[in-house]
Structure formats: structure tokens, C-alpha cells
Amino acid sequence: MAVVYTLLVLFLAVFVAGFILLVMGAINFDISNSEIPPGVNQPAKLRIVHIYLISSAVVGKILENIGICSQISFVRYMQGWKTLGVDPKLFIKDLEFEKVPVRIYQPKVPSPSQRKGVMFFHGGGWVFGSLETHENLCRAIARESESVVVSVGYRLAPEHKYPAAYEDCLNATIHFMKNIEHYGVDPARIIVCGDSAGGNLAAAVSQTLAGRSDLPRLRAQILIYPGLQALDFNLPSYQQNQGVPLLFRERVAFYMLQYLNGDVLHMQEVLTGSHIPPDVKLNYRKWVSPDNIPEKFKARGYKPHVLLDCTPEVYETMKRFCEPNLCPLLAEDAIVHQLPESFILTCEYDVLRDDGLLYKKRLEDNGVRVTWYHLEDGFHGIISLFDYCGLSFPAGKRGLDNIMNFLKSL
Template sequence: MIFADKGSHYQNYFQGKILENIGICSQVDFVRYIQGRKTPGVDPKLFIKDLWFEKVPVRIYQPKAPSASQRRGVMFFHGGGWVFGSLETHEKLCRFIARESESVVVSVGYRLAPEHKYPAAYEDCLNATIHFMKNIEHYGVDPARIIVCGDSAGGNLAAAVSQTLAGGSDLPKLRAQILIYPGLQAVDFNLPSYQQNQGVPLLIRKHAAFFALQYLNGDALHMQEVLEGSHIPPDMRLKYRKWVSPDNIPEKFKVRGVKPLRPTDFIAEVFEKVKRLCEPNLCPLLVEDAIVQQLPESFILTCEYDVLRDDGLLYKKRLEDNGVRVTWYHLEDGFHGIISLYDYCGFSFPAGKRGLDSVVNFLKSL
């Protein structure tokens, strides 16, 4: 079974829940503690330094080998549902990208929910990126080759930052955005990929809504109504249908266990509590075409066994419909989180390594 080795992740969640129930610590604190315990040593090929960009902690990875020209600069935003993840959890991943693509990588330690609600994570990633752009000469980076990159929630943040910076004239233009199985909308949790993969690790359907609500409000109230779709008014649902619809998913992705669902009744009180879910800085798939048309060249990685697969497919279509060049890499045997499991306890999934290599190859093409 492809997911057998994920037991340690779920064991951490269950152990954390037990400790929370008996009053020792919260489940979130326990999982964060476990995730942050390991810090790899020095790297013979990289200079690694912890800094602060404004008030945001970052870790910079710079190749030691001399370069005849200025390097690419990659702003990396880690995944973890805006609740988990850190500079430590994605350390090996950032080292690999920096080494193999010979790029300067800046990993951003943005503030986490539920302590820091939306838009804290987005603001930290945006401010760190702007700081880097304004001080680019200190890092040997080509201002014409700055890329934003992230996985899962980090892909969401990379997309939001890219949209915010699109069309600006006082900063360097982004060269590209790299979105690794990004979560890009919270309008419809019943798209085909949500139905097909609702119980598949590492991200099950109900946890996708749970994390979005934790980021938005610092709690998971109304999660069931959001999962059912009762939080979107009929007129907004009609507007968003041109962007968020099973009709925009290629047929080959709908052959596995998909059924049409009866529309649920709208609940106005729920909408009032969660209406900011429809803001593009939280759900980039909902931004207007005028912004999409200004976005840089894009790379999108999706996995077949991932509830967020269709978010990536829908955004790919929106970008291409608006004339943005897209490189798409789909892991037929991949699942959510597979890239961040690179060299996990000395083990890597072959599909994850292929996906990571595709990211590096895209970077090398820029």
C-alpha cells in the first residue's frame, strides 16, 4: 500500500490529541514540537544563514561554488495547512533545490494559525519577498530571475504573493511562480478530487476545510457547513462557477468515483462568519482575469491521489485561458505531501523524487 509509511505522521496527530484531551498540551503544539526537533548539520555545498527580513524569520541557502553570473533567487513558502510547518520541516527540501538548481533559496518562517489568523501568513510572505527584492544586490541574485515557490499552503501563499506583485512598477517583476499541489479555493469541497480522495493521506477532505477555517478565524466552527457548500450565496456560487466547476476538469480525471451532488441550502449566518474565504489573497483561484493576465510564467505540480488536485487543474486552465505560459507536471502515483517527504528518515518516494526533479529542471530553464 502506497501510504503505509505515513503511519508516523498520523501517529503524531493521534498522540497529540491524547495529550490535549488529558490537559498536558495542545495537539498543535505537540505536532509542531515533533516536526521541529531535527536540524540537519552543515552542508558542504551551501552557505546557510538565519536572518530576519523586516520582522519575518528567514533561512538563506547560497551555493558555495563560484558563479560566472548572478543566480536565480527563489522565495520558498513551506506547507502545513498554515498551522504546521517551519524552516526546519522543509530544510532538506530547500537544500536540495538550492544545490541542484544552483539558486539562492530563501525559506520564509511565516506566522502560523490559529494564533495568527489570516492575513498574517500572507503578509509575512509578501513582506519578506518585497524586502528581498529591495536588497537583491546583497545576495548575488539576478533581479530578472526572482521566483516564488511553495507547497500546499505554501503554494497558496506563493500564488497570492504573485498576484499582489503583478503589474507593479516599483519592484522587479517576478520571473515565475512554482505551485506544488497548491490549495487555491475554499468555495467547493466537493470537486471530483475531493470526492475521489476524501480519505487519502496526507490530507483528507475534512482536514482541508479544517485548516482553511483555522487560518481564517482561528477555529474550525462551521466546518460541516463549509464542506457541504452552505457558506456560499447563490449569486456568488453562480459567479464563481465559471472558474470553480467540475465542468472545467478534464474528463479523464472524473472517471474514478465521482457523482453529481444535490445543491445544499445557503445559510446566511455561516456566510457572515466565513465570507473572507472568498478573498483572492486567501483563495487565489477567485481573482479577476485582469490580474491573472499579468502573472508570470508558471509551474504547477499536481498529484492524482490528492484532494487538492483539481485546485491545481482549475488554476492551470485559468492561467492558460489568460495567455500565461504554464508547465504542468502530474504525478499519476503521487499523493499530497509527497514532495516534502524527500529524504524523510533517509527514505524518499520515487514519485516524490520525480516531482522534485521536475521543479529543479523548471528552475534551470529560467
């Protein structure tokens, strides 16, 4: 018995020591590699969230190295482990639309008329995220706007490369549109919505459906700090916010490459801009250019980037970055001018800020009505933290309130 007790104490001591080392290592990594600008309110909270994410990644890597599970699988599990109970204000049901898992949220309160329908595509860089990770957000949208919300559990990279996620979101949306009568939704008030990678998917789905005469026309699209292009990772916001949690510049390239090819072999070329030939970039310069970013957004610093040559071999593996279904900012004007009323949320301290600003300009130049809300003290991922274990931020609540106000106005 004494031996068992001794072994137990030893095990606990090793576990505690390992945990302390893990946390200290995560803190050191956070302080050494990240930068939280003075404009971010409650920076300590942001560091706590970031340290938790780093710790999960480190533990996942250890488990991968000893053959228990992959790092990606562990991080996915840690992000979505929390399950919520019954919501007294909502009917919640898991279904499949065209073999795509979806979760439907329907308000219990009676409605005198047909409700709005919101197709929601979660963020996570096409690699992470699930129906569970955005459960709180989808519940809030359904409750506050009294809408029917359909959250889409699309296939993830690198197991399922582009265009798998896009196709799942598109097919689920079309299925919903064709069966709208079963959910008490007004066919004239269907909205696509997504955050980060989900904003990319919402924009791509909206463009694809813009010319369809056999389906209801989308009422609106809501794009929450979307990633919309992969031609230029040296725009002002990418330079200014390259080390700001929760999304580093290098991680954007990592996620894009995982979604495109399932590997990161050409990460350096993407970051330096030598993954797309200069002549191809020049073709899109009217849309993807720092010249289209208002000067006030360059005040925190910007160094113009020189166009670099690209080898044919690299371009062969990267050329699909020019497809609008992957990078919606590159769609032709003939498509863009058909898009529905739009809401775009951007954050000052977000590498993807300029993607949203460039798309805002494209939409407005093509006569699309845009409601733009900019969080001066916001960072990437802040909306998803609105109800995250006491680690919410006032800016995130303001952003979510503005999204709700826009939804209610439709």
C-alpha cells in the first residue's frame, strides 16, 4: 500500500511539475512572439486566451510525437469539448443536409410571420472549428434576432482540401433554400453569415448563388473579419498586426495552404509574395492593392512590398488561389454587382482587416449597399469570445450587438 501511495504522489508531482513547465513555456512563447498593441482593452485577458491555445497546441504536439493522436485532432477536441445543455428559448436539432451535418436553432416563442433564416459557417481557418465551437454564438443569434439559424459542420482540412468546405456550405444552403417551408422561414429573408474562414465561405456561397434564378435571392451576407484573398500577405494590416493574437500572419498562410493543398511546403513563398507571378498579380491590382486602403489605416506603419518573381513549379501548386470560390475578393464585377446587401465587421488589430476593407470598397464600387462596423479596439476572434468562460471583451459585445441590429433590420 505504501508503494502505491508513493507512486501516486510521485505521479502527481511529475504531473504538476509538467503542467507548471507547460504553462511557463506557453507564457514565454506568448511574451516572446506576440505583441498586444496599447489600443487593445484588457490585454491580460487576451494573453490568458492565447496562452491556453498555445498550451493546447504544445500538448497536442507531445501526444502526436508519442503516437497517441495527431496535434490537430487534440486541438479540435480541446476547442469543442464543452457541451451546452437545453436552451429554454430554442428548439435545437442535429440533421444532415445533403450528407452535411447541420445544427438547427429555432426560437420557441411564437412568431406572427415567417422568420429570417441564417446559414452560419464557423471560423477556424478551415482546419479547426465545429458545430460545438460556435454553439454559444449561434444560440445568441437565434435568440436575439428571433431567426432560424442553421450551423453547418463542413469538412475540414487538411483531410479534406479545397473545395470541400465550400461545396459543403453551398450544398447545405441550397438544400435549405429548397426546403424552406419546413422551417417557417421567409424565402425572401435568407442570410449567409460567417466569421473568419466562415466569412470567406459565406462570401463564396453568396457569389455562387448571385446568378441563380431557380432559387430565392439571398437577402444579405454578414462577413465577420473574413479572409478573402491569398495574393498579398504584405498589405498594411498584415504588416502592422503580424504578431497580434489570436491570429498571426504566418498562421493565415498556414491555414490557406492547409485548405488549398493539405501541406505547407511553400509557406515562405506565400509570405514573401513569390507564389504568384507578378503579371498575374498586376491583373488583380485594381482590387488587391494597398492603394485601395484608406490612408488612416496605414498610420501605424506600412512599407510597400516589391513584386517578386515566381517559379512555374510553385505557381502550378498555387494557381487556384486565383479562384474566387477560394478567394472571393477576386470575383469579376459582373458577379459582385449582383450581391445582396452586406454587413462587414473588421477589427483594427487583425491581420485580416484589410481583406474586409478591400471587399467593402469592391461592393460599394459595384453599387452594393454595405453596413460596415469597425472595432477600433478589436482583434481577430473577438466575437467568438463574447461568452467564453468569463473571458469576454466589451468590444466583442459591441460587435455582436451591431450584427444583431443589422439582422433585426432585415
